[in-house]
Amino acid sequence: MPSKPAKPRTMFGIRDPKAPQTPTASIEEVARLAGVSTATVSRVINNVPNKASQATRERVLRAVEALSYLPSRAGRALRQKRSHIVGVLAPDLGNAYHALISGSIERALREQGLVMVLANTGEDPDLQDAMLQEMRALQVFGIVMLGAVESPELQHGLKSNEPLVFVNRRCPYDVPARHVGIDNVLAASEVAEYLFARHHRGAWIFHAPLKSSASRDRVTSFQRKFQELAGADCPLPEIVVSTRRRDSAYQLARQHISAETPPRAIFCTTDEIAYGVARHCLEIGLSLPQDVTIFGFDGNPMNEFLAPWLSTVRSPYELFGPAVVGALGAFYDEGEASRPLDTILPFEIILSNGLHTTRTSSTTGAYVK
Amino acid sequence: MPSKPAKPRTMFGIRDPKAPQTPTASIEEVARLAGVSTATVSRVINNVPNKASQATRERVLRAVEALSYLPSRAGRALRQKRSHIVGVLAPDLGNAYHALISGSIERALREQGLVMVLANTGEDPDLQDAMLQEMRALQVFGIVMLGAVESPELQHGLKSNEPLVFVNRRCPYDVPARHVGIDNVLAASEVAEYLFARHHRGAWIFHAPLKSSASRDRVTSFQRKFQELAGADCPLPEIVVSTRRRDSAYQLARQHISAETPPRAIFCTTDEIAYGVARHCLEIGLSLPQDVTIFGFDGNPMNEFLAPWLSTVRSPYELFGPAVVGALGAFYDEGEASRPLDTILPFEIILSNGLHTTRTSSTTGAYVK
């Protein structure tokens, strides 16, 4: 076995750095000041019932205050074999959709006294694996997979019943797993209905590779509904964009869309794709949405200002955080244990007339299954 | 002293939940399997020189592999009084600027084997204080303040020499502190030069309240340069937007900008503000940038697609992560200790002709001072 090239694990090349330390009070000192044992301090802090009299409790809290004591997370985690950290693995913070959902999750976690570790995985299975291992080493309270891809460690995590919650995209493996998202099938079908009702008898579809359940649901449901309404032979050409969505969509639009015979309706499976397509359409002098109706997916709040010509399906960003917290709770709380695996959030269809948009609540709201 | 209302600190209302545990191997088991002491295992793992023969090293690494051992972060942190976590406190992930910089920081940290805890503070001093305390309890490796506001705990952290790095906005207190950002003074002055060169003899300024050094630098430098070029009596009306930037800018633009006598040039201290202003301009039928030249600040990559009419100062997002890591290193690495407090990154001026943009490198590049 060849020796490994001694990759140093230490930070910045030196061991035991001159660590700027803030010597903070320990539970020991609090106990001494309050005149009780550390056990009692711990119990007071953690509100263990029937383990401290009112008087003791107050003495302890006074000492905590006086020393501005903060329990060491490391000590606690070591003993409990569990930290109060929740890992969020997202493909890319540069994508507004992921950033907004991460923000919502962070707020909801904070209200539970949890903190969020956030990692960009770039949809790379190796990176995802590395971060999943990191989460295991941190003994996290939960792991939120925002856009999971298939990877060995994910499979392993599912087997060992790790507290995983899949957001938006479902678990890539066919096993029962907790999930939070909107009903993409219903949403895409409503988009098809809308386009048909506006006298469109066909549409182009720009979509990402069908690796994720979200993309698949959107595309197939759109096709099914459209063909149900307009006949099985209605034109629904598909164009598949690659990873760098905006740019790729723009390039592909340049190749396929001309000013003379543009498609009258385009369905994009994300807003990002729509931005690329629309950019080209505007550059060749088409008016949106008069000449071409473009539908996106996600509902970036910025659209109202920057893309008022875009119709889209708006995700309820602000609801993701609470829903994720609820799903995580099911791993721990007896009461929540029977909660259904899927949490389906309501979406809105946002229709554009070019300058302004109108919101339409979905025909059905949120539901669980 | 009245009894506190026993706010439970436990998660989800119950103690000792049915914790889905993945029993992971400990250093003890690795040592046993390799036939050495835990001390040796630790030394091999941490690459302590001259503490293990090649043969021993290989036996240990083989055992590590066999048990797929991962060192417990809690155990390590407890002993070393320092975790490998870096806290990033950002105002709002919904803002693309903050999201992109956070993403860049995360990538750079990961390459050092560090992980990022991210928290939205919403520029709220109380929230910022709560998170600063949380970081202390986590004994973080460093704290990145992306848009800091004044708060007691921040002051305290500065006094105790906590490893703080301020990004974009400088430290709100007048003490020496590490900082990473662009030269806002230079950038704003170049914008003024550009507008003057395009025959503008005045400009409106939309800016956020001047709480942060970034806003102040941008506004005052722009004013100074413009007056230097166009005379002290050139018209430079200021309009101050409030917290919800896009909306507020839009409302204020509605109040002040009419189609009959629009300003010919508008300088906005962030892209977000520019979006709001531009939205109104487009709604009242003005052409951008033919009728009105709008300058933003930050350079959201989305602009190329959604706001090609916007000229802006582009921040080098991808450079923030490495720069922040370098600044953090100065707290630990002897070699980096003499690194200057300020890391100034280069910016680009992006000029719009309506449909396309051209990049202009700044007259001076990055520098340190």
Add this chain to the structure above:
DNA sequence: CGATTAAGGGTAATCGATTACCCTCGTCAA
């Protein structure tokens, strides 16, 4: 009145790493 039981609180084990300190060999120079 004796037996239970609940409340209040202390003792010490425990979690999993790192590291100060000590020990044993060789090697090598004086």
Add this chain to the structure above:
DNA sequence: TTGACGAGGGTAATCGATTACCCTTAATCG
């Protein structure tokens, strides 16, 4: 030949919390 020194490695203390277990006291119940 001796002493110093470096390499290699073990022992046990230590970090800061939580919690199993035990003890005392007072109240309650039949």
